[in-house]
Amino acid sequence: MFTTPVALVRLSYLVDSIYADVCSRHGVSVPQAQLMCVLKDQPRGMSEISAMLRLDKSSVTGLVERAERRGYLSRAMSPTDRRAITVSLTPAGKQLTDTFYGQVSQRLTDLAAHLPAADRDQLTRIATLLVLNEDVPDVFGLPTS
Amino acid sequence: MFTTPVALVRLSYLVDSIYADVCSRHGVSVPQAQLMCVLKDQPRGMSEISAMLRLDKSSVTGLVERAERRGYLSRAMSPTDRRAITVSLTPAGKQLTDTFYGQVSQRLTDLAAHLPAADRDQLTRIATLLVLNEDVPDVFGLPTS
DNA sequence: TATTGTTATACTCTATAACTATA
DNA sequence: TATAGTTATAGAGTATAACAATA
Numbered sequence: 001m002f003t004t005p006v007a008l009v010r011l012s013y014l015v016d017s018i019y020a021d022v023c024s025r026h027g028v029s030v031p032q033a034q035l036m037c038v039l040k041d042q043p044r045g046m047s048e049i050s051a052m053l054r055l056d057k058s059s060v061t062g063l064v065e066r067a068e069r070r071g072y073l074s075r076a077m078s079p080t081d082r083r084a085i086t087v088s089l090t091p092a093g094k095q096l097t098d099t100f101y102g103q104v105s106q107r108l109t110d111l112a113a114h115l116p117a118a119d120r121d122q123l124t125r126i127a128t129l130l131v132l133n134e135d136v137p138d139v140f141g142l143p144t145s
Numbered sequence: 146m147f148t149t150p151v152a153l154v155r156l157s158y159l160v161d162s163i164y165a166d167v168c169s170r171h172g173v174s175v176p177q178a179q180l181m182c183v184l185k186d187q188p189r190g191m192s193e194i195s196a197m198l199r200l201d202k203s204s205v206t207g208l209v210e211r212a213e214r215r216g217y218l219s220r221a222m223s224p225t226d227r228r229a230i231t232v233s234l235t236p237a238g239k240q241l242t243d244t245f246y247g248q249v250s251q252r253l254t255d256l257a258a259h260l261p262a263a264d265r266d267q268l269t270r271i272a273t274l275l276v277l278n279e280d281v282p283d284v285f286g287l288p289t290s
Numbered sequence: 291t292a293t294t295g296t297t298a299t300a301c302t303c304t305a306t307a308a309c310t311a312t313a
Numbered sequence: 314t315a316t317a318g319t320t321a322t323a324g325a326g327t328a329t330a331a332c333a334a335t336a
Binding site: 001002003004005006007008010011012013014015017018019041043054058067084095104105108109112114115119120122123124127128129130131133134136137139140141142143 | 207264278
């Protein structure tokens with residue numbers, strides 16, 4: 001058995017590899033996919049995206065700009081704050097995101113399916129505990145179904 | 146409780162954030178740190194690095210070139226294959242890697258320390274199981290002590 | 291022929307610093 | 314003054330395609 005740190009780093013590498021593989025099948029980069037997942041369930045402002053993805057505001061400008069150019073999202077002026085903008089997925093972006101999200105979910109479900117059912121439940125429960133303890137931002141939205 | 150995919154993606158995001166934070170404290174990028182961790186316990190060839198980090202060979206050339214320029218590693222001709230080179234950490238690179246490795250390990254140990262002891266052991270055991278099932282490359286070497 | 295590695299190229303991603311506009 | 318966002322810049326990271334040298 002590995003030490004806890006080794007197990008966690010390598011598990012993350014595994015999850016990241018699966019995420020990246022699904023990204024590449026859709027011709028989308030990992031940061032672009034993360035951006036779209038963050039917008040999956042609701043529109044958000046630039047600052048909010050910046051905080052959730054832990055990127056500088058200026059990095060988000062470029063990220064959003066490229067996704068917009070590809071037709072996956074759009075900017076709108078905020079009705080309440082004339083400095084702010086609201087970023088939302090377009091129908092095309094929403095569709096891509098849902099497909100992507102479903103495939104990543106399936107791949108990770110398959111991964112855990114190789115475990116004994118009890119272990120699978122424990123893993124999910126304990127990972128949830130950690131994520132909630134540590135205030136990890138909601139970078140992967142919520143299942144649709 | 147989250148679904149398994151949501152829990153896994155968010156846990157990975159958490160681990161990645163910690164890893165990236167320790168990187169930035171050392172003025173090193175995540176790919177550079179991954180490269181050094183892969184070399185932590187043994188020298189490797191370019192192709193081997195390419196396979197372990199799942200990067201194109203040409204990407205590894207640049208990665209190694211920049212780390213070499215910073216004095217963290219060195220290239221040597223392979224004695225057995227005149228096409229190949231062997232990449233090793235320099236003493237400075239070894240020292241940085243050990244410090245980095247220790248800090249990431251400590252941060253992840255602290256993270257898991259918030260869990261009940263039984264949960265912590267389960268998490269480590271199940272993550273190890275997944276990693277071994279899936280042939281995840283050894284991207285985080287082995288603890289020194 | 292296959293493998294090892296590099297080069298040239300083009301693009302994405304990222305942070306820093308300086309800026310505008312609004313709150 | 315603080316916050317929301319952009320622009321300019323410079324550098325790292327990445328893949329593709331084409332290549333040279335060796336196995």
